[in-house]
Amino acid sequence: MTFMSPVMLLGLLLIPAVVAGYASSKRRRRRRVASLAAHGFVALDPVRRRLREHLPFAVLVVALVLLVLACARPIATIKTPQRTATVVVALDVSNSMAATDVQPSRIGVAKAVASDFVRQQPSGVHIGVVGFGDGGVITQPPTSNHAEVLRAIDHLSLGGSTSIGAGILTALDAIAGRTLRVNLAKLANDDSGEIDLGYYGGATIVLISDGEETSGTDPVTMARLASTAGVRIQTVGVGTVVGTTVQIDGFTIATALDAQTLENVARVTNGSYHQIGDGSPASAVSRTIRLHFALVSHHTEITALFAAAAGLLLAISAAISLLWFGRVV
Numbered sequence: 001m002t003f004m005s006p007v008m009l010l011g012l013l014l015i016p017a018v019v020a021g022y023a024s025s026k027r028r029r030r031r032r033v034a035s036l037a038a039h040g041f042v043a044l045d046p047v048r049r050r051l052r053e054h055l056p057f058a059v060l061v062v063a064l065v066l067l068v069l070a071c072a073r074p075i076a077t078i079k080t081p082q083r084t085a086t087v088v089v090a091l092d093v094s095n096s097m098a099a100t101d102v103q104p105s106r107i108g109v110a111k112a113v114a115s116d117f118v119r120q121q122p123s124g125v126h127i128g129v130v131g132f133g134d135g136g137v138i139t140q141p142p143t144s145n146h147a148e149v150l151r152a153i154d155h156l157s158l159g160g161s162t163s164i165g166a167g168i169l170t171a172l173d174a175i176a177g178r179t180l181r182v183n184l185a186k187l188a189n190d191d192s193g194e195i196d197l198g199y200y201g202g203a204t205i206v207l208i209s210d211g212e213e214t215s216g217t218d219p220v221t222m223a224r225l226a227s228t229a230g231v232r233i234q235t236v237g238v239g240t241v242v243g244t245t246v247q248i249d250g251f252t253i254a255t256a257l258d259a260q261t262l263e264n265v266a267r268v269t270n271g272s273y274h275q276i277g278d279g280s281p282a283s284a285v286s287r288t289i290r291l292h293f294a295l296v297s298h299h300t301e302i303t304a305l306f307a308a309a310a311g312l313l314l315a316i317s318a319a320i321s322l323l324w325f326g327r328v329v
Helices: 008-037 046-053 053-071 106-119 144-156 164-176 184-188 219-228 261-266 281-286 303-326
Strands: 072-091 127-134 137-143 204-209 232-237 245-249 253-254 273-275 291-303
Touching: 008 053, 008 164, 046 232, 046 273, 046 303, 053 303, 072 106, 072 137, 072 144, 072 164, 106 144, 106 281, 127 144, 127 164, 137 144, 137 164, 164 204, 164 219, 164 261, 204 261, 219 232, 219 261, 232 261, 232 281, 273 281
Parallel strands: 072 127, 072 204, 204 232, 232 273
Antiparallel strands: 072 291, 127 137, 245 253
16 A cells, blocks of 8 residues: 655644553542542552453544544555456558648548547556557557557558568567567578467457558568467558559559458458558457456555544544543543
């Protein structure tokens, strides 16, 4: 347990002073009673009655301690079951995504689909963001703060060629929370099943791209690697099969949607392929996310609980004192 206002705990230093004052008053009273008893005016209280006399004050002291703790605003870590999942949105930010065969542009549509997908997820889903061109970059590690995820998507910018394989590997890094070591020689021989990255069952990569692979590792081989780690890849194709041209460094480059590559990547991980223009791809992908129950830690302020307990004990102390002695403590 921690406290939001720990300086208030200094109030506990007053408790010994209260106890000392009470003990001093009781000693003075006992001396007066003993003096009167010596002259035959009163009878000495039996030991049992004297012990019972301290009970209301003991309850009062516990109540005061609880009140001081309440003033310090205690916070408890409570674990509760919650439906959760880990998802990494991998967006193609290569130069071909500037194409306008879909409006306003491929990257504009990709960001819109990604943002719609994020907004549809329950709060328990941890979402990360990866941007990939000829390499991949984690722009947002998986988090339940979906507002941060939306900002990360909005800040992505274009540049470079396309390596879908690099995007998948970087997304796996984000899921694992560390940089994964991959034997490129084995990958070149398509021995992805022999590479042990660990197991991340239930995690999903949502890969949004035009599918045009221009550099890097074979994306299907990398998808097999993801599959051995228990990660499913859902792909979303952006663009048209007819395609268009884009201006890159003064050159006019033809570009078109490569749906087949994206379908192959999804299929080897038991995922599914979705295409812009076929209904709502964000909703379709959302339905594929595998949620599971997990114990999630929440930091909860429990000031009210301490204050209520202190109030109850104060009432009990006063009631006992009135019932037994006709006075409050």
